[in-house]
Amino acid sequence: MAVFSLYCLLLFLASCLGDQYPPPAMPRGKRTVFAVFCSETGNRLGSARFHKQDKKGRAWKEHAQKLVKYCPACRKRMKVTLKEERHSK
């Protein structure tokens, strides 16, 4: 019984530490910032962040293909083109 409660204490301490220091196993790969442009006018619509690869190994391009954003110049939701902007830390 004493061993068990010691184990619980250890788990408790570990979870406290986990709050202060993000566990290194959590972030999977770097996220990259992409500038989002209207595919028609080239109007800049903002930015988006993607993991280079998601958990299932799909590349960001597969997600980006489905992305539509409202473009004020075209006054409707447009397919977008993405340009890699910078790496987020």
Ligand SMILES: [Zn+2]
């Ligand atoms: Zn547009």
